[in-house]
Amino acid sequence: MPVVLARVDDRLIHGQVTVGWSERLRPDRIILASNAIAADPWQSRVYASSVPPAIAVSVVSLARAAAALKAPETAAERVIVLTGSAAEMSDLAHLGAPLPAVNIGGMHFGAGKVEMLPFVFVDRGDLDAMRRMLSAGLSLVAQQVPGGREHAVGLDQVEDMESRL
Amino acid sequence: MIRALVITHGNIGAELVRVTGLILGPVEGLSALSNSGKSLADLRAEISAWLAEGAAGGATGAVIFVDDYGGSCATAAQLACGHEPDRAILSGVNLAMLLGFLTWRENDEFAELVGRLVRKGREAITLVGGR
Numbered sequence: 001m002p003v004v005l006a007r008v009d010d011r012l013i014h015g016q017v018t019v020g021w022s023e024r025l026r027p028d029r030i031i032l033a034s035n036a037i038a039a040d041p042w043q044s045r046v047y048a049s050s051v052p053p054a055i056a057v058s059v060v061s062l063a064r065a066a067a068a069l070k071a072p073e074t075a076a077e078r079v080i081v082l083t084g085s086a087a088e089m090s091d092l093a094h095l096g097a098p099l100p101a102v103n104i105g106g107m108h109f110g111a112g113k114v115e116m117l118p119f120v121f122v123d124r125g126d127l128d129a130m131r132r133m134l135s136a137g138l139s140l141v142a143q144q145v146p147g148g149r150e151h152a153v154g155l156d157q158v159e160d161m162e163s164r165l
Numbered sequence: 166m167i168r169a170l171v172i173t174h175g176n177i178g179a180e181l182v183r184v185t186g187l188i189l190g191p192v193e194g195l196s197a198l199s200n201s202g203k204s205l206a207d208l209r210a211e212i213s214a215w216l217a218e219g220a221a222g223g224a225t226g227a228v229i230f231v232d233d234y235g236g237s238c239a240t241a242a243q244l245a246c247g248h249e250p251d252r253a254i255l256s257g258v259n260l261a262m263l264l265g266f267l268t269w270r271e272n273d274e275f276a277e278l279v280g281r282l283v284r285k286g287r288e289a290i291t292l293v294g295g296r
Binding site: 010011012013014015018042043046047049050051052084106107108109110 | 174202203204205206207233234235236237239240243244248
């Protein structure tokens with residue numbers, strides 16, 4: 001299952017994904033990977049209902065998402081995979097999901113978070129997760145929308161943000 | 166009183182609410198909320214706080230207008246409203262819907278009001294001229 005976009009976005013399924021990135025990347029399926037949401041059928045339906053009918057949608061646990069992404073029988077599908085946090089994307093990678101560069105698409109302000117970019121606010125847990133992904137050989141690119149500026153996030157940026165916490 | 170909250174991207178909602186005041190004069194129970202810079206969780210929490218404020222104040226219903234179906238505003242509103250009665254979420258907010266809401270909310274039953282607002286919003290979208 002070729003992943004055309006692996007995105008960390010705390011809004012999960014919303015316009016930037018279903019219109020912005022989907023118009024550009026033409027995915028066959030959007031996979032929302034979240035243990036908490038997948039465990040709640042009503043929340044799963046709310047999120048799934050936001051996806052245009054032409055795109056299939058799966059709201060599944062991280063383990064099920066990793067298994068689906070590795071499954072040869074679905075290799076023909078173009079997939080956008082979403083997590084709500086860097087830690088979940090890191091866990092997905094750790095579970096063996098074949099991911100391209102990870103798109104840091106939206107990590108909004110919250111208590112204890114500091115600004116890396118206007119659309120990326122991080123705390124210690126976020127930075128630890130970014131470190132784990134970088135150590136695993138994944139590249140991280142912060143970019144909110146297609147055509148928007150791409151910001152490579154490397155160890156230098158992570159260390160700089162750690163010093164500001 | 167039935168209250169309403171207009172949740173949108175950017176300042177669309179605040180401007181719509183401001184303009185209703187220019188047309189009808191100052192109104193109560195109509196406010197706006199933007200999703201700008203907010204996570205879905207924070208937006209949901211703000212909507213929940215607005216709903217709780219209404220319940221504590223004796224509101225008889227809550228109508229949430231959002232600018233687009235399938236975006237963070239609509240999702241956060243759905244998650245905040247849950248399955249409680251006398252709560253409705255309407256997408257595609259326009260000025261005609263808000264003016265209708267303020268005009269009809271005192272006399273209509275909640276379900277009737279919601280139906281009228283959907284029809285009003287659709288009727289407001291029409292080709293008015295040009296070729």
